[in-house]
Amino acid sequence: MSRLYDWLRLLVAVLLLVLAHFVLRPLIGDRVEIDFLVLALLLLSIRVRPGAAAVCGLLLGMAGDAATPAGFGSGMLALTLVGYITSWLKAAFFAENAVLDGVIIFASAWGVILMRLLLSGGGMQAGFAVSALVWAPLSAAATAVVGAVLFAVLRPLLRPAAS
Amino acid sequence: MARASRTGTRTDVALLGAALVVAGAALILPAVARGRVQGALQSSVAAPLVSAQAWASRGRQAITDHGALVGRVDSLALAAQQADPLRAENDRLRALIGLGQRLQSGFVATEVAHPQRGSDEHTVMLAAGSNAGIRPFAPLIVPEGLIGMVTTVEPNVSTAILWTHADFRVSATSPDGGAFGIVAAHLGAGADRFLLEMRGVPFRNDLKPGTLIVSSGLGNVYPRGIPIGVVLRETKTIEGWARTYLLRPIVAPDAAMSAMVLLPARSAVGVTGAWSTGPSSDATQRAIVAAGDSMLADSVRLVQARLAKLALLDSLRRVAIYGGDSGVRVEGDSVQQGERTPSVTPDSAAGAPTPRVPTAVVPRRLPPSGGDAARRAPAGGGTAARADSARGAAPRPVPRPVPRPVRPPTSAPRPPSQVAPAAAPVRQPPPGARA
Numbered sequence: 320m321s322r323l324y325d326w327l328r329l330l331v332a333v334l335l336l337v338l339a340h341f342v343l344r345p346l347i348g349d350r351v352e353i354d355f356l357v358l359a360l361l362l363l364s365i366r367v368r369p370g371a372a373a374v375c376g377l378l379l380g381m382a383g384d385a386a387t388p389a390g391f392g393s394g395m396l397a398l399t400l401v402g403y404i405t406s407w408l409k410a411a412f413f414a415e416n417a418v419l420d421g422v423i424i425f426a427s428a429w430g431v432i433l434m435r436l437l438l439s440g441g442g443m444q445a446g447f448a449v450s451a452l453v454w455a456p457l458s459a460a461a462t463a464v465v466g467a468v469l470f471a472v473l474r475p476l477l478r479p480a481a482s
Numbered sequence: 483m484a485r486a487s488r489t490g491t492r493t494d495v496a497l498l499g500a501a502l503v504v505a506g507a508a509l510i511l512p513a514v515a516r517g518r519v520q521g522a523l524q525s526s527v528a529a530p531l532v533s534a535q536a537w538a539s540r541g542r543q544a545i546t547d548h549g550a551l552v553g554r555v556d557s558l559a560l561a562a563q564q565a566d567p568l569r570a571e572n573d574r575l576r577a578l579i580g581l582g583q584r585l586q587s588g589f590v591a592t593e594v595a596h597p598q599r600g601s602d603e604h605t606v607m608l609a610a611g612s613n614a615g616i617r618p619f620a621p622l623i624v625p626e627g628l629i630g631m632v633t634t635v636e637p638n639v640s641t642a643i644l645w646t647h648a649d650f651r652v653s654a655t656s657p658d659g660g661a662f663g664i665v666a667a668h669l670g671a672g673a674d675r676f677l678l679e680m681r682g683v684p685f686r687n688d689l690k691p692g693t694l695i696v697s698s699g700l701g702n703v704y705p706r707g708i709p710i711g712v713v714l715r716e717t718k719t720i721e722g723w724a725r726t727y728l729l730r731p732i733v734a735p736d737a738a739m740s741a742m743v744l745l746p747a748r749s750a751v752g753v754t755g756a757w758s759t760g761p762s763s764d765a766t767q768r769a770i771v772a773a774g775d776s777m778l779a780d781s782v783r784l785v786q787a788r789l790a791k792l793a794l795l796d797s798l799r800r801v802a803i804y805g806g807d808s809g810v811r812v813e814g815d816s817v818q819q820g821e822r823t824p825s826v827t828p829d830s831a832a833g834a835p836t837p838r839v840p841t842a843v844v845p846r847r848l849p850p851s852g853g854d855a856a857r858r859a860p861a862g863g864g865t866a867a868r869a870d871s872a873r874g875a876a877p878r879p880v881p882r883p884v885p886r887p888v889r890p891p892t893s894a895p896r897p898p899s900q901v902a903p904a905a906a907p908v909r910q911p912p913p914g915a916r917a
Contacts, residue, residue: 344538345542346538370497374501380505392507392508392510399498
């Protein structure tokens with residue numbers, strides 16, 4: 320029962336983050352965007368195995384790509400890889416170290432943005448360097464800050480109950 | 483345990499591979515197929531998310547555009563505030579164009595520059611001067627009626643006084659010509675300062691409130707028929723010999739930003755039809771008055787002939803008494819007598835005690851004031867020669883008519899007030915002269 324309750328809490332948190340991605344993100348930023356899907360995926364990936372995390376990444380990427388005009392599939396691929404990798408690195412998460420959490424989130428978010436840029440044909444565009452080296456790190460940093468704060472707040476709530 | 487871990491690893495790799503295949507397939511799909519898949523997702527599973535994102539995008543757009551929208555609203559509000567004055571100015575300019583079409587010629591359209599607060603509010607500058615043909619004492623008119631008079635003229639600018647000026651005067655009458663008077667600024671306190679008063683209206687003339695007052699045409703400054711004001715009520719004055727009426731001006735003094743200056747030629751011709759002061763009935767009245775004027779003119783011509791005959795007899799008598807040494811003078815007298823126009827006669831008949839003037843200084847052309855004074859002088863007085871004038875202006879070099887005592891004709895002539903109108907056609911004022 321407590322296990323189901325844990326999963327339910329996690330599911331609610333993930334759904335809230337997904338909803339925030341589609342509702343808050345357009346309201347908050349223009350060039351610097353907070354990727355709540357990456358945060359939701361990282362939140363999931365610490366609870367599941369890498370294969371399941373990859374599938375979750377695929378689904379979250381599909382949701383993100385559905386609402387993105389260009390680069391359909393790039394988000395799926397990027398989040399699949401990020402989910403799998405971060406699930407492998409789950410020991411790093413909830414390590415009682417907010418800086419480490421932030422670094423992992425920053426790297427994940429930047430990687431996702433770079434892969435989206437590259438796979439959606441943004442590499443051919445003139446502003447790719449600026450997007451990849453200026454706006455993408457800024458967006459990743461913003462995501463990392465928000466994620467670190469969010470994980471610190473949610474850690475007591477999402478801690479699995481002792482069996 | 484190790485076996486379970488290996489199984490889990492294989493499953494993870496298999497799931498990762500499957501996910502990568504799906505993602506890769508989505509990436510390499512043709513654009514059309516990719517669009518269909520994306521559309522299917524947007525309309526099914528991701529529909530709430532897409533809707534939420536669209537709603538959020540609209541919200542952000544609204545937030546972003548709020549400042550610009552507020553600016554646009556402010557601009558539109560400002561434009562709306564300016565729209566009414568612009569519309570009013572447009573209407574006024576249209577009316578001015580209409581007045582110009584009715585006048586057809588003999589006017590100069592000009593801009594009116596009102597003075598700043600604190601300075602003389604009753605004097606305006608006009609953006610046209612003598613180069614445009616404007617002369618002093620020219621009427622300043624707007625579509626509604628008379629607003630002022632030009633006082634000084636320079637090559638490119640002019641100065642005019644408005645009807646609110648204390649020196650402004652205009653000879654006025656009701657449209658039917660039943661009552662004459664002099665209209666001037668009321669000079670009252672407060673809001674009454676911007677009223678007009680019509681002075682010197684004979685007691686026998688009672689003007690009803692609402693009666694339109696127009697320029698009478700007497701004095702050769704303002705042509706007849708320019709609307710001036712509307713009768714409000716009669717007011718008490720210390721003068722006991724005439725009525726004074728308060729008028730509501732037909733033109734607000736600060737309303738005119740553009741106006742027209744009537745040129746002297748146009749003033750002489752008149753402005754008949756430019757203002758419809760009383761549509762058909764007024765035209766009928768004018769026709770009746772014109773007919774009456776012609777009858778009066780005939781009568782005056784008869785009186786004139788009789789006077790000339792009497793003067794000739796007088797001269798012959800003097801020749802008979804004094805002999806031939808005064809023949810030249812007598813001849814000149816006789817000629818002078820013969821050239822006298824009837825407008826002089828009423829003035830003399832009115833009893834104005836003026837000294838005898840030598841024949842040599844008598845102008846052969848009669849001044850306009852003679853006829854005007856005769857026309858409007860009270861029957862028994864000859865006290866006030868009402869004519870258009872600007873008090874305080876330069877003294878007018880108006881020569882007096884020859885004050886010769888004329889023997890009255892055997893048949894009783896008409897009273898001066900009846901004789902005078904016939905003199906109007908023969909009045910030819912010198913350029914720039916006022917009554």
